[in-house]
Amino acid sequence: MTRLSFFPVDNGDMTLVTTSNEKTVLIDCNIRDVTGEDPPPDVVKQLKERLKKDDKGRYYVDVFMLSHPDQDHCRGFQANFYCGPAADYPEKSEKIFIKELWSSPLIFRRKLRHETLCPDAITFNTEARRRVKKYRNAGGAVSDGDRILVLGEDEDNKQRGIEAIVVKCDTRFSKIAGIAQSNFEGYLLAPVPKGSEDEEEMRSKNNSSIIVQFKIGEGVNADACRFLTGGDADVSIWDRLWEKHKNATDVLKYDILLAPHHCSWHTLSHDSISDLGDKAKVSEPAKSALSQIRDVGRIVASCKEILDDDDDPPSHRAKEEYEKIADKRFHETSDFCGEPFEFDIKSHGPVIRSKASASSFARKDAAAGLIGSGAIGHG
Numbered sequence: 001m002t003r004l005s006f007f008p009v010d011n012g013d014m015t016l017v018t019t020s021n022e023k024t025v026l027i028d029c030n031i032r033d034v035t036g037e038d039p040p041p042d043v044v045k046q047l048k049e050r051l052k053k054d055d056k057g058r059y060y061v062d063v064f065m066l067s068h069p070d071q072d073h074c075r076g077f078q079a080n081f082y083c084g085p086a087a088d089y090p091e092k093s094e095k096i097f098i099k100e101l102w103s104s105p106l107i108f109r110r111k112l113r114h115e116t117l118c119p120d121a122i123t124f125n126t127e128a129r130r131r132v133k134k135y136r137n138a139g140g141a142v143s144d145g146d147r148i149l150v151l152g153e154d155e156d157n158k159q160r161g162i163e164a165i166v167v168k169c170d171t172r173f174s175k176i177a178g179i180a181q182s183n184f185e186g187y188l189l190a191p192v193p194k195g196s197e198d199e200e201e202m203r204s205k206n207n208s209s210i211i212v213q214f215k216i217g218e219g220v221n222a223d224a225c226r227f228l229t230g231g232d233a234d235v236s237i238w239d240r241l242w243e244k245h246k247n248a249t250d251v252l253k254y255d256i257l258l259a260p261h262h263c264s265w266h267t268l269s270h271d272s273i274s275d276l277g278d279k280a281k282v283s284e285p286a287k288s289a290l291s292q293i294r295d296v297g298r299i300v301a302s303c304k305e306i307l308d309d310d311d312d313p314p315s316h317r318a319k320e321e322y323e324k325i326a327d328k329r330f331h332e333t334s335d336f337c338g339e340p341f342e343f344d345i346k347s348h349g350p351v352i353r354s355k356a357s358a359s360s361f362a363r364k365d366a367a368a369g370l371i372g373s374g375a376i377g378h379g
């Protein structure tokens with residue numbers, strides 16, 4: 001079943017793409033502790049229910065892609081995914097085996113200009129380096145568990161000898177774990193190659209992330225669903241993407257958009273709401289970049305419940321902007337009773353599979369004035 005699954009991870013991302021030939025691409029993870037009182041949904045259990053086991057009895061993903069090394073995008077990586085040489089996978093381990101990693105050293109470097117890495121990000125980076133080294137040492141002859149794709153060009157000398165596993169910005173790629181796909185393709189929109197010192201400083205401060213437009217095919221339609229995903233990339237990055245692609249917007253078109261940065265206001269605006277209130281303005285280029293919706297496309301926010309308050313992310317005003325873009329077809333991952341929010345990809349396009357919780361309908365009806373606040377009052 002060709003499917004797109006958004007796991008209920010509060011303010012964080014964890015998205016699984018299952019292609020028409022059952023390849024699995026997991027983008028980010030935010031796996032919280034489920035041992036305490038009132039635990040969050042067990043997303044590892046939910047994930048494993050959607051994965052297959054290989055001939056050694058291991059759960060596996062074909063690809064794990066990390067959009068950027070923030071904690072809410074890699075929490076639980078070390079505890080739940082196997083790292084190290086494929087041949088050394090311990091017997092009886094419950095860890096998920098990763099056939100191929102998709103990583104961007106450039107984004108790690110941008111993050112490190114101002115911040116340190118959390119332990120999960122260090123583990124991911126160490127594993128990515130191990131795989132690149134293995135590739136070099138083996139002259140490219142690597143197999144599942146040691147494979148890596150590097151998304152984005154780095155400085156030349158750093159990637160000499162590994163050109164075959166580097167995906168350049170503004171190019172398409174369609175192999176999963178070394179196998180060419182007919183119903184799956186990515187177009188790499190970011191990271192852009194290393195720029196001037198000013199440009200690097202701007203990008204490091206604006207949550208530089210891997211941004212990809214995926215084409216997920218079904219049956220004879222290789223373009224059944226376009227999925228645009230961009231981690232936590234902020235407004236300046238979307239502004240620049242619009243400047244670059246405004247005359248050829250096809251690479252920004254989507255049927256499903258994962259609202260960047262958990263529906264943050266700072267994806268859409270340079271202004272601070274706390275300083276400017278209602279005068280805070282949307283940045284038109286960034287909004288245009290995120291408005292290239294096709295037909296009855298939808299926008300998904302991976303975040304906690306969006307209330308009409310001052311929180312950010314998720315921001316209520318950002319939600320209002322996305323509702324305008326998608327003509328109200330806006331969904332929050334918190335609305336599905338702790339279950340993943342899922343689309344089945346049919347040959348004519350994506351179809352929602354999940355049912356929203358009764359409470360979310362009640363809340364929306366209340367917001368729409370369909371339920372008066374005094375309806376069940378005591379007065």
Ligand SMILES: [Zn+2]
Binds near residue numbers: 070
């Ligand atoms: Zn985030």
